[in-house]
Amino acid sequence: MNKLSILCLFLVSSIGVAEAQELSPAEASGKVVFDKWCEPCHGRVAGGVFGGLGTNALPGTSALMVKYKGDLPPVLEDRIDLQPIYISTVVRGGLYGMPISRKTEISDADLQNIIAYLNRPR
């Protein structure tokens, strides 16, 4: 491996590390909760069954692709404007196929941390 590619590798890896380090404790906790409870439907990964409109998006992301029609990012983690009251209303009240989440699943503290994560500065 020559020096240039080593340098690139270092820069790429340090960028990745830097981004992870940018999360505050609340945001980092929020990401853990998000990855457990939200990501299986609202994540960005491709793949899976049913095709989800042929893009292999996960169900929540797929539904938001149809809803936003390109006007807004369908991946929740890519939104920069999600309001706390909206997030908590949807989590606690459900919306269409997304059911209510209870406090024994996502506690109030967990919810605040998810909100912090989704509103992390970028």
Place this chain on the structure above:
Amino acid sequence: MALPPNTSQAEFNRALAEFESVVGADWVFSSDADVALYRDSYSPLWGEEEERIASAAVAPDSVEEVQEIVRIANRYKIPLYPISTGRNLTYGGAAPTLTGSVVLDLKRMNRIIEVDDKRNYALVEPGVSYFDLFKYIREHDLQVMLDVPDPGWGSPMGNSLDHGVGYTFGPYRDHFGSHIGLEIVSAEGELIRTGAGAIPGSDAWQDFHYGAGPSIDGLFAQSNFGIVTKMGVKLMPMPEAFKNVTVTVPRYQDLQSLIDEVNYLEDSYLIGMPFYNSPAGGGLFDPTPLGELMQNGWPNPEQLEAFVTAQNKPAWSVSFHLYGPQEIIQGTWTAIQRRFSDKIAGAAFEEEDLHNLPIPDDDIPALPDKAFLGIPNLEIFHIVNRNPMNDNDPPDGHADMFTMAPRTAEGVHTAARVLAEAYQEMGFPPATSPFSTPITFYARAFVVAVLIPTWRDSAKNAASRALYERCLDKIAEIGMGTYRTNPAFQELAVSKYSFNEGALLKYQEKLKDAIDPNGIISPGRYGIWPANMRNNRG
């Protein structure tokens, strides 16, 4: 806010205070906002007086706390409604069967007590989810494969206790059928263990199921005879490999021959879950409009054969996974092709590559068949979520209506025809057709499934409920019933199991009266009411 039946606010406040002394104030939920979290998100009665609403919820963290809560509930005669992860969507979710019940939220009891990959079992508490168990197995590099339902965020215990089902190898798809050993808190607060677990000091609780004498395990599924606090789960050893294969047959009339052979293979434990489809009928997710074929009522066999011929596609297909060492997979597949070729003229075969197991983590997201490989996921939500076809008015939920048909072509066709009639009678376009295929959740029965939308709108829900009830009525006329349903339909569903003037329900009621004299466990669940509520039906 709802109160428990025959309980004053003052009495209820005292009971809540006693609950708090057991679990701590943080884990008793009685405010309107907190109790609203225990609504059934997919309720067919949303916002109506008949919607089942809890009075409060209590979340214990241990068996001892559960026992104490049960004793308190008995003193006050307050009904409890135990839930495990409370994600039983379409079948009631976290909401009780009887308005005013206190939900006993067991989510905090989420310990994975043991997973053994030499004797191939797990022992879990109610609040463990399939995701939790999968993660545990992966992190500990245990060589066992789960059988998961769709979606995968529910509880192995809770799903089993509602007769839930999965997607892998025959015996494991029946989740209650693959439990092994229970620990139960009785309606009077006593602790019971079944099977070998009833021998003090036994190490065989998850090896030997029956014990000596009558097994009572079946009493605790889809019922209200006690609160299960531990369950053993039989697990399949992680296969070395898998291969997905497909058999197609050309003619409409070939379905029975196809079923006969698949039944042989399934009942001989040679194949994974048979997944039936109809290429000529358009397939499951891209139904070809049958157009003129359906314009003059249900077509006759000649019309159906002509239609199939015109489509130039096989009438039927069945796909399944073969699991095991590759030598066995290849040998089994060779034998399967030989048997089909001997029995059905024109049978054709397709196969995918052999893949080793377990699947590496990085390869999991792209897998189209996660459930067939025991990988929990939420992708089933695609079926009911917003999509281009329902974008103007996506449903708020759905109530699954699964008809249990005999494992024959006639069983499938008859159920599909009767369901189509029910839909038409209620003013809905039919959701079933002559090309409807069965789902083999239970290895020895056929499921003919329809998903009826639910709404946060009382007028639309009224129409959905009427449709659901008509379906239940009509399938009963042809001797078929359902296996699982929402509390809104449970009484109607169990009323169809009426042999000998309802002898079965009467027997269950006698048991209920003896086991739960104060009627505090889930009154009304699957039609079983305690004596003090029986005449009024709650």
Place this chain on the structure above:
Amino acid sequence: MINRRTTLKLGGAGALASLVNLPAHTLAATNTSSATPFHAIYDSVYSESVGFANTIQSSASSIMDIEGDLSKLWYGQLRNQLITSCTPLMGLTTRLDLFCLEELARDVGMKVSLRIDHLIDQLGKVEHQINGSPMINSSLVKLGHKSGFGSKLAELSGLFLNDLTADLSAQKLTGPNAPANKTALVTWMIS
């Protein structure tokens, strides 16, 4: 013959014309044309919103107060009405309520088609940020920087409704948050 009613009509149009740079007869024609039905939404917490509501109620098909619980309003009556017929909504609310309404409206295939932000500082001075069609943008230059803009905007509802083909990039531009020390209200149309 000019009767009292005609005089008043022309007089009213003239007054409005001083507000917007449009010929008076254009406004009069707009106001007397058969009205496009619309629902009006306001928030009784804010006086400008109340002023908006008082003026608009005579022309709106219905008028609804958020009363601090937008989801109750939405799931209570509004969503079903809109699923049946995508009647435009017009309102003067907080930015946060607009954010939520915008999300909810997208669920039924509607979008923000007009947006006028009003940033009110602690001294009561109002700065307006206008995002709509070029005609609307230019016509509202003279909205002023004092209180009372809510009712003035309500008087222009006919203009807004007849401009429903507005540039849809009006949606989601300045975000739901208020700058420090300012109250952020917004007049909007969803159609």
